[in-house]
Amino acid sequence: MNDEILDVVIVGGGPSGLSAAWQLRGRSLVVLEERRRLGGRLKSESRGPYWMNFGGHLFPGAGSNMHNLVRELGLEVIEIPGLKTAMTFAGKVYRSKRVEAYPFVLPMSLKERIELVWVGTKLMTTVARWHRIAKPRQGEPDSARRERIAKFRFGKTFRDLLGRPSRRVDEIFQAAARRAAAEPEQQSAGVGVALFGAVWSGKKDNTALNLDGGSGRFGQAMQEHLGDRIRVGAAVQSVRQDGDLVRVRYLQDGREHTVTARQVVVAVPAHLAREVVADIPAAVDGALQVPRYGSWVGMTMITDEPGPMPYDDIYAMTTPDRTFDMFFNHANPLRRPGRREPGGSLMCYAGGETAQRLLKLSDAEITDIYTREILELFPTLRGHIVESHIQRWLIGGTYRTVSDAAAFEPLIEYCREPGHRIHFAGDYFAPLGQMEVAVTSGKAAAEMVSRELMRESRTSSTA
Ligand SMILES: Cc1cc2nc3c(=O)[nH]c(=O)nc-3n(C[C@H](O)[C@H](O)[C@H](O)COP(=O)(O)OP(=O)(O)OC[C@H]3O[C@@H](n4cnc5c(N)ncnc54)[C@H](O)[C@@H]3O)c2cc1C
Numbered sequence: 001m002n003d004e005i006l007d008v009v010i011v012g013g014g015p016s017g018l019s020a021a022w023q024l025r026g027r028s029l030v031v032l033e034e035r036r037r038l039g040g041r042l043k044s045e046s047r048g049p050y051w052m053n054f055g056g057h058l059f060p061g062a063g064s065n066m067h068n069l070v071r072e073l074g075l076e077v078i079e080i081p082g083l084k085t086a087m088t089f090a091g092k093v094y095r096s097k098r099v100e101a102y103p104f105v106l107p108m109s110l111k112e113r114i115e116l117v118w119v120g121t122k123l124m125t126t127v128a129r130w131h132r133i134a135k136p137r138q139g140e141p142d143s144a145r146r147e148r149i150a151k152f153r154f155g156k157t158f159r160d161l162l163g164r165p166s167r168r169v170d171e172i173f174q175a176a177a178r179r180a181a182a183e184p185e186q187q188s189a190g191v192g193v194a195l196f197g198a199v200w201s202g203k204k205d206n207t208a209l210n211l212d213g214g215s216g217r218f219g220q221a222m223q224e225h226l227g228d229r230i231r232v233g234a235a236v237q238s239v240r241q242d243g244d245l246v247r248v249r250y251l252q253d254g255r256e257h258t259v260t261a262r263q264v265v266v267a268v269p270a271h272l273a274r275e276v277v278a279d280i281p282a283a284v285d286g287a288l289q290v291p292r293y294g295s296w297v298g299m300t301m302i303t304d305e306p307g308p309m310p311y312d313d314i315y316a317m318t319t320p321d322r323t324f325d326m327f328f329n330h331a332n333p334l335r336r337p338g339r340r341e342p343g344g345s346l347m348c349y350a351g352g353e354t355a356q357r358l359l360k361l362s363d364a365e366i367t368d369i370y371t372r373e374i375l376e377l378f379p380t381l382r383g384h385i386v387e388s389h390i391q392r393w394l395i396g397g398t399y400r401t402v403s404d405a406a407a408f409e410p411l412i413e414y415c416r417e418p419g420h421r422i423h424f425a426g427d428y429f430a431p432l433g434q435m436e437v438a439v440t441s442g443k444a445a446a447e448m449v450s451r452e453l454m455r456e457s458r459t460s461s462t463a
Pocket of ligand 1: 011012013014015016017032033034035038039040041042054055056057058059060234235236237267268269272276296298349393395396397425426427428433434435436438
């Protein structure tokens with residue numbers, strides 16, 4: 001048992017919790033993180049000049065809360081010169097900067113071409129509408145914009161929007177849709193459109209950057225800055241309000257501890273928040289049941305090729321003809337004109353129903369499938385994969401199904417109301433979970449905490 005009374009306890013050391021902790025670093029606080037490292041679903045490990053990437057990697061550009069945070073931490077983002085729109089089809093790699101060109105590039109029947117144009121046009125028109133909806137309006141609070149996005153095309157599934165094109169055309173959209181960790185039938189049309197909106201973000205694409213040194217640097221830098229205010233290996237069991245204080249019970253190294261604070265930010269995935277927070281108001285509890293989570297099964301690889309490889313100009317590739325849905329070349333942002341350094345770093349992953357099937361296999365079986373299919377595409381890579389790891393993200397991506405927009409509103413309302421001591425943050429605050437959503441929600445929770453602490457200190461000084 002511990003007697004300390006802190007200003008704030010933050011539960012969860014992912015981007016949302018760390019964003020809150022950073023805003024509140026002038027206060028007495030601790031961050032309790034279940035894993036042995038910070039960063040949550042942002043994870044990478046250094047290997048010489050490269051890094052192995054396991055989780056989130058595309059960082060938002062200038063003007064975003066994540067970008068500001070990364071700069072404040074003294075970290076650098078780097079541009080990605082490579083193609084993010086490459087695609088495999090019938091066993092071959094195709095490169096087009098503009099996805100709209102694929103109906104004319106891929107070896108397809110006329111019927112398939114027409115279908116690809118038809119579905120693609122429908123999607124692009126809807127994405128253009130989504131961009132208008134998602135654009136921030138002068139003077140409006142971020143929550144208003146979030147609400148507008150949440151309501152966009154939430155009453156239909158992404159499958160309803162796509163229709164049912166023939167198999168090979170459908171597989172292209174399916175593979176891309178699984179970047180939301182769910183099948184088109186499971187996600188709302190708004191989720192699918194947001195996903196494609198991130199790809200079709202216009203000519204000047206600084207919306208997707210890399211963190212120099214890998215996304216794991218984010219958690220490491222936070223650890224360096226926040227020091228002994230971070231407690232890793234600390235699994236929170238319960239968060240309970242007790243009068244003017246909140247008691248947080250956690251297990252660390254097999255021992256039970258309690259820490260008491262005036263304010264708590266719960267920054268763990270929605271269903272886990274429900275498990276730990278006691279006495280959640282019924283409407284908020286209902287809202288926390290809205291976000292869905294899908295899995296991803298990835299393989300990350302370090303390679304030792306002596307010179308150029310056929311994927312050097314590619315960063316991201318959709319792979320509808322493979323077991324995995326996406327292939328990434330994480331060495332691409334490090335390539336410079338001139339001499340090509342030896343070695344590299346690659347990653348691939350599958351989501352949706354494929355991930356569910358793969359989760360039943362052993363690491364060795366998944367490695368065999370992924371490796372065989374990568375070598376089919378790039379035979380010169382044979383013998384050059386020197387290290388590989390399978391990463392199972394059971395809680396991979398968060399997304400919304402149909403008719404969820406209204407059901408989530410009680411939580412937005414709760415977050416706006418003054419007087420609470422327990423606050424929520426996480427990437428589940430938007431229909432499609434991304435690090436920017438996480439960081440923004442953490443910042444918003446921290447602002448509420450600051451207001452509450454100031455209000456309390458004013459009240460006690462006038463009493
Ligand atoms: C493979 C993959 C690729 C991705 N790609 C991108 C991308 O390119 N761009 C992008 O923007 N986003 C991407 N994401 C999503 C991004 O990583 C998440 O949106 C972001 O990490 C969410 O942050 P969070 O803090 O809400 O949750 P998390 O990152 O999940 O952090 C929550 C933390 O809470 C901890 N926790 C849980 N329960 C407890 C407990 N009881 N006690 C203490 N601690 C607890 C967890 O261990 C975790 O560290 C990707 C994710 C994955 C898995």
